Amino acid sequence: MITLNNLTVRFGGVTALDAISAQFCQPISGIIGPNGAGKTTTMNAISGFLDYQGVINWNDETVDDLNPFKRTRWGLRRSFQKEQIADDLSVLDNLQAIADNLPLSRSEKRAEVEHAIESMSIAPLANRKAESLNAYEKRLADLGRCIIGNPKIIMLDEPCGGLQQEETDHLGELILKIPELTGANTLIIDHDVDLISRICTETLVLDFGKRIAFGETANVLADPKVKAAYLGVEEDAK
Numbered sequence: 001m002i003t004l005n006n007l008t009v010r011f012g013g014v015t016a017l018d019a020i021s022a023q024f025c026q027p028i029s030g031i032i033g034p035n036g037a038g039k040t041t042t043m044n045a046i047s048g049f050l051d052y053q054g055v056i057n058w059n060d061e062t063v064d065d066l067n068p069f070k071r072t073r074w075g076l077r078r079s080f081q082k083e084q085i086a087d088d089l090s091v092l093d094n095l096q097a098i099a100d101n102l103p104l105s106r107s108e109k110r111a112e113v114e115h116a117i118e119s120m121s122i123a124p125l126a127n128r129k130a131e132s133l134n135a136y137e138k139r140l141a142d143l144g145r146c147i148i149g150n151p152k153i154i155m156l157d158e159p160c161g162g163l164q165q166e167e168t169d170h171l172g173e174l175i176l177k178i179p180e181l182t183g184a185n186t187l188i189i190d191h192d193v194d195l196i197s198r199i200c201t202e203t204l205v206l207d208f209g210k211r212i213a214f215g216e217t218a219n220v221l222a223d224p225k226v227k228a229a230y231l232g233v234e235e236d237a238k
């Protein structure tokens, strides 16, 4: 369970997140909202990349006192809107680099990398340099990086952005396996509402840094406030 309690982030005069509270209890949860709503800022705060006010907990543990590096060692993984894979390294070395930062023995690290490669079915890509991968293959490698080392929280920022429908469908299936592969709580940002409906049991909706809805995804998407803010439907349209 991931708990946000009054999470507030300010950039100078801009309040990017305004006292957001939500308790993500499901294995996979969504965060949606229009451009600039504060979705990535939420993930950046959870990552420890920004100063914030409020409390971020996982079950009974708080991550507030940990810097980003310590949060990774503790069990936080994420992907970014643009893949963060190192182009001049092989897929295998990219995965190994994540494992190398974790407090594991050499054999445990190797086992974790093998598990990620097997789980994502990317053995044929393992020795390819990341620069030779297409966008979809990079996303698979990114997902592999996220499941290494028994993570507690995984955050995916637009994992299917720019992908073809068939690729999105397949990546969605892989994301659905994350809870059984890792036991982590997973948060997903995406503009693809069909994808969010399919893989996220519960969803938080942000708009201008405020929480406008939170709950079961189907209920949230049917909420007139969400339709008005996000789906471009007039709130009082008949």
Ligand SMILES: Nc1ncnc2c1ncn2[C@@H]1O[C@H](COP(=O)(O)OP(=O)(O)OP(=O)(O)O)[C@@H](O)[C@H]1O
Residues within 6 Å of the ligand: 011, 014, 016, 033, 034, 035, 036, 037, 038, 039, 040, 041, 042
């Ligand atoms: N480092 C920063 N410095 C100043 N303002 C920022 C910074 N990062 C984000 N913002 C502002 O905070 C607000 C929220 O941005 P954020 O990137 O979280 O939006 P988002 O919901 O992820 O949007 P998108 O769907 O376009 O990715 C925006 O007004 C943005 O301009």
Ligand SMILES: [Mg+2]
Residues within 6 Å of the ligand: 039, 040, 041, 081
């Ligand atoms: Mg964003």
